[in-house]
Amino acid sequence: MARRVVIVGAGFHGCSAALQLSLEGYKVTIIDKAYAGRHASGVNAGGVRRLGRHPAEIPLAIAAWERWQCMTDIVGDDCGFRPVGQVKVAENDEDMALLADRERQVRGLGFRHEKLINREELQKRLPALAHHCPGGLACDGDGFANPYRTVTAWRREAERQGAVFHEGVEITIVEPRGNGWHLSSGNEHFEADLLVNCAGAWAGELCDLLGEPVPLTAEAPMLMITERLAPFLGTVVGATSRPLSFKQFENGTVLIGGGVRGVVDTVRHVADTRLDGLAENADTVVSLFPFMQDARIMRTWAGVEAVMQDQIPVIGPSSQHANVIHAFGFSAHGYQLGPITGEIVADLAMEREPTLPIAPFSIQRFQATCPA
Structure with missing residues (x-):
């Protein structure tokens, strides 16, 4: 039986992870408290840039930029990308x-x-x-694209590959069950072998439930x-x-x-x-x-964005659980990185070493400053 993945958060990064994990043969469920792209991914400035990136982000930005050049091949839509510089x-x-x-x-x-x-x-x-x-x-070669069109294109391609979206569902309970997870919103319940945290400005709440708090703030x-x-x-x-x-x-x-x-x-x-x-x-x-x-x-x-203390995202495995992966906190400059995030999540899920350097984005960098 295919491994079950639950992704919390249906923004661009969640949709990207959903597509790549579906292509790897996982049974993917995406849960969002509102709807895909509601709070950040669908309402941002749409910048596609390598310019001015934090040094740790540059390799990811370059790899993502390469994906933007062939966006139509990936999701059947160029997402409005215009490489105007x-x-x-x-x-x-x-x-x-x-x-x-x-x-x-x-x-x-x-x-x-x-x-x-x-x-x-x-x-x-x-x-x-x-x-x-x-x-x-x-x-x-940098430029801009259409944010909501992008999220929609990635969502539709993920659905074509078998991913199932549940919108208007707010997860309030996350409990270990066997070798996986049980998530509940009250009336709806979900079981997962692997949990992926792409919850954006609400990712910190999920981290609290998982016992690994982070210094995340919601900004607009x-x-x-x-x-x-x-x-x-x-x-x-x-x-x-x-x-x-x-x-x-x-x-x-x-x-x-x-x-x-x-x-x-x-x-x-x-x-x-x-x-x-x-x-x-x-x-x-x-x-x-x-x-x-x-x-x-x-x-x-x-919009509502997740901003980290050091202005770079959390991308990588949980420090507490072998079956949790994080991808959040892109600090108002994550839109361009969306195409590559899902590939990194899929590599981690498949226990492959990511081809891009993600050590600077480890959640462990906050453990000395956040109380347990």
């Missing part, structure tokens, strides 16, 4: 020095995907940019989208010393985000925006693209 803009000489240091650091690690560009090159790439910016750091990155504007932006823009993710879609609308936080309502399990934070993000945009001061904001929203 990304540029982190320097607003002054101090920013430029930081970017130069970053380029040296990345090259020292043996990678060449980030390239320092001067003022002239920056203006060629971004003609509408304010002229006070002295340069930037570019990563050609905010986003805005404008009216349709004439084409002016061909690449994704970030700032060096201020939070910003700025991109224009094919229909002319412009998305503004990048990490300014709203407020998480832990009772209703939703996020609310803050006008002062939205204004801060808008001010950044206007200082870089002055004509944007006349653009009308049509919609704002916030």
Whole structure:
């Protein structure tokens, strides 16, 4: 009989794990307290980037980026991926020095995907940019995709391979049973030989039930989208010393985000925006693209993200249980990594050594700081 896997959390990482485990012959059940992509994976800025990654994440980001190039072959949909490039803009000489240091650091690690560009090159790439910016750091081939379309495509492919989704189910009881697990939401019960924790902002609650607490906080990155504007932006823009993710879609609308936080309502399990934070993000945009001061904001929203103390995720086996795997805490920059997460989970489930280095993401790094 096929081994039974229960994945808690139907975001991108959960759907990726579901697909890869189904392909390995597991009987996969995915449980989500809301619906697939509700809180983070389906409502984020959609950045597909290697640019600016934590050094430990760079090998994963490069591997995931390679999967984005052939997304249609994997799930039958390109997920709206547009490799338009990304540029982190320097607003002054101090920013430029930081970017130069970053380029040296990345090259020292043996990678060449980030390239320092001067003022002239920056203006060629971004003609509408304010002229006070002295340069930037570019990563050609990075870009953006459509978050909810991505989650939907991966979910559907996982279902085609046999995975079963249960939405609107909140797990409240996790108990060992024999060599596996019994999970319950009150009226619904599930049995698993292997448990995979992809529960996002609620992964810490599952860790508590498993006896291995982590320093996870739920945060609410905010986003805005404008009216349709004439084409002016061909690449994704970030700032060096201020939070910003700025991109224009094919229909002319412009998305503004990048990490300014709203407020998480832990009772209703939703996020609310803050006008002062939205204004801060808008001010950044206007200082870089002055004509944007006349653009009308049509919609704002916030997601709910799991953020770790050290800003990198937990990916790997449980420190307490031989039949638990964790993949959570991507700290508001996990969307691009989704295609590779499932492969890592499948390797761990099959007791294969992952081809990518995951030691920095071990849950054990928190055990000295979190009380049992």
